[in-house]
Amino acid sequence: MSRSINLAVIPGDGIGQEVVAQGLKVLSAVLPQDVKLETKEFDFGARRYHATGETLTDADLDALKKHDAILLGAIGDPSVPSGVLERGFLLKLRFAFDHHVNLRPSKLLPGVATPLAGQPEIDFVVVREGTEGPYTGNGGTIRKGTPHEVATEVSVNTAFGVERVVRDAFARAQARPRKKLALIHKNNVLTFAGHLWTNIFNKVAAEFPEVTTEYMHVDAATIYLVTQPERFDVIVTDNLFGDIITDLAAAVSGGIGVAASGNINPSGEFPSMFEPVHGSAPDIAGQGKADPSATVLSVALLLRHLGYDSEAGRIEDAVSADLAERGATPRTTDEIGDALAARVSG
């Protein structure tokens, strides 16, 4: 039976262009010959915005919808006001395609440098809610530009939205050997949203008696992510806390250059989108300094999502071996991509 992957590719801005090229290189190298890979590139990001003033139109969404999955590099550029592409493209797309499970695994691979003492066993996954919280754009400004300006940014938490992501996290915890799940929030201060999350978490916990649960305030969680990262197995949290703790999680488990993510639409109604956790890194763009490993690992998540488990495993093994053998001599983005492609095809 011949198989095919119809992939939408969005290199985006800055290092997004550089790392996506490596992701595609490794994807082509790992796929067996009977899998037909079709890619369509989209020019979203700063280029499109400057040329047309558009970030993401309804016609774009229709075009993206026709694909099995989306691979994104990163968007965001100093030439575009902050928020225009982040809201107008990235969040619009995550919301339109109902990417409510934002999956961000963290694993400290053997031989990989960490700023933490020793080589702690870090292997956890953050299930970040992806469509609600303070990200919905529910707010506004009055008396703008005056000394009495007031700005609000309301966090939206629906029982429906919280329960579906909490259930997803419990199911993931149940399927992992340690079967542990931590809810991270701030229910001592954000009592309305926090109690909604806690009550739903406790209700669903009753259906998963094998899963050991704990609750942690987000400020304390930043301590434990540094001092005891091995205590975590699965974490579920809201959109903003998840954004912040996954950059921290990346920093302690090999760096932002190796942190992968998937924006999942579990029902499959819309294509899921896979992207590195990092951004467009304007400070190093165009210099061949970006580590493409995060994008390559995001390709592995993409393949696993589409049912290509053994190919995903080969990519993960290749990245792991490459990182373990990484010497002191820096390599370019392209060189790392070539080395990974050689490993998965060898």
Ligand SMILES: NC(=O)c1ccc[n+]([C@@H]2O[C@H](COP(=O)([O-])OP(=O)(O)OC[C@H]3O[C@@H](n4cnc5c(N)ncnc54)[C@H](O)[C@@H]3O)[C@@H](O)[C@H]2O)c1
């Ligand atoms: N998913 C996305 O598209 C996404 C994610 C985060 C930030 N952004 C956007 O990217 C722009 C820059 O944001 P930022 O500077 O806050 O975050 P960033 O993640 O782009 O960069 C933070 C730091 O990490 C380094 N870094 C990032 N990726 C790296 C890689 N692959 N290899 C080596 N070093 C790497 C950068 O050089 C920088 O020092 C902003 O416009 C922001 O909104 C986009």
Ligand SMILES: CC(C)[C@H](C(=O)O)[C@@H](O)C(=O)O
């Ligand atoms: C660019 C921004 C909208 C985005 C987020 O906050 O989700 C980014 O930081 C991420 O982590 O993917």
Ligand SMILES: [Mg+2]
């Ligand atoms: Mg982020």
